[in-house]
Amino acid sequence: MKIPSVKGFHDVLPGESARWSRLEATAREVFLRYNFAEVRLPIVERAELFRRSVGETTDIVEKEMYAFEDRDGTEVTLRPEGTASAVRSYVEHTMQAAEPVTKLFYFGPMFRRERPQRGRLRQFSQIGVEVFGRDDPGIDAEVLLLMSDLLRAFEIESGEIGVNTLGCSECRPGFRSALVAWGESKRDAICGDCQRRLEQNPLRLLDCKQPGCEALRETAPKMLDHTCLACGEHFARVRQLCEFQGVELALRPYMVRGLDYYCRTAFEVTAQGLGSQNAIGGGGRYDGLVRSLGGPAVGGIGFALGVERLALVLEAQGVEPPSTTPEFFVAPLGSAAEEHAFALAHRLRSAGTGVEVDAGGKSLKSQMRRAGKTGAPYVIILGEDEVAQQTITVRDMEARADRRNVVGLDTNLEDLRAALQAARSTEEQA
Ligand code: HAM
16 A cells, blocks of 8 residues: 655656756855855754744744644644744854854754645745844844845745735834724624634734735834834834845835844845745844743844745756756676666766766666666766677757767767767768
């Protein structure tokens, strides 16, 4: 009996995985330019870490965490996101002692028990960054610039960065009261979930996806109209610094995030090609978080992008995953040729190129069929004649021509490439 994978947990198959590797390699390159260093964080954490950071009343903590009691009684969870883990690691290793500004990046799977749909999985992968130790608008702008550079490097064409300010402990309570008053006045019109949010987490009123609530939102108060002077100036400066660098930010006055730790600058990146799950990334500032998790009173800001969603957007844009095709396919005919094929393949691979080698027991026709499927541009044919003459025949798949005796059987990669190139040039001139 076959055992299927678990709902919401997917394989990333060869071909698609090449796209993932490229996304990660590109991200790593861009992060290093901004002086971020990689941290590899564990997948299992104490459940309390997310309850205290992401927030008790968020969907993630209330409904979506894969939390369980370990055999020793510790309540643990598969991490639903990376920020809390990064903060825990920063605090646990007193990173601020080594460098007052700590810039970290991470890749890896996160787990949320959501209802699976296109672009929404129960195990998904994030590319994330976090900066600890700065709370000035300059670093917010730097992080937004980094996000914009990253999207360009990924070749995402439709990415739009939406920003909002979520205020701070000074001004948020005033905004919260205004929001509650507004919610109360609409109590009969809002959905049941929003009536509950009104009591527990009124900011989330702005995030409701029910059509009725969405339509009402236009009349809701905006945080931007309730910021204290410092938050207002901070936000204005962040936007100005981005504007100076030509990074466009779309103001989203009703955007709130699904995690409670944010303050001041918050942002979300959307792109076309995803349908309703159109957020490919999100992030923001979280100034009280490090302190609340037992660390120093330092500011923090970061973001995460979802790799599955990036891949879907690229696919919708028609960007092919990078090729993993070998340069040569070696087809030996007969057992004597097989050993030579084996040695030649090893020599070429050691020199740095991709080679697939077939077993000698098959016909030329069946090997050519397999060679065609690999997409290798050159097939090296080693038959009895070739072995006897210590030479090779290469079929140039693109030029549809056989190159006989172009090099000896003991060739190296450089000579082989040069000979194949020369054969093509001669042909083109003829
Ligand atoms: P988030 O907005 O919850 O933020 O997730 C960031 C991104 O992860 C989303 O925009 C989306 O691309 C991807 N994602 C989230 N849930 C799923 C899912 N179920 N299936 C597929 N992709 C998903 C955070 O996680 C914050 N920790 C970001 C952050 C870093 N804020 C500050 N620093």
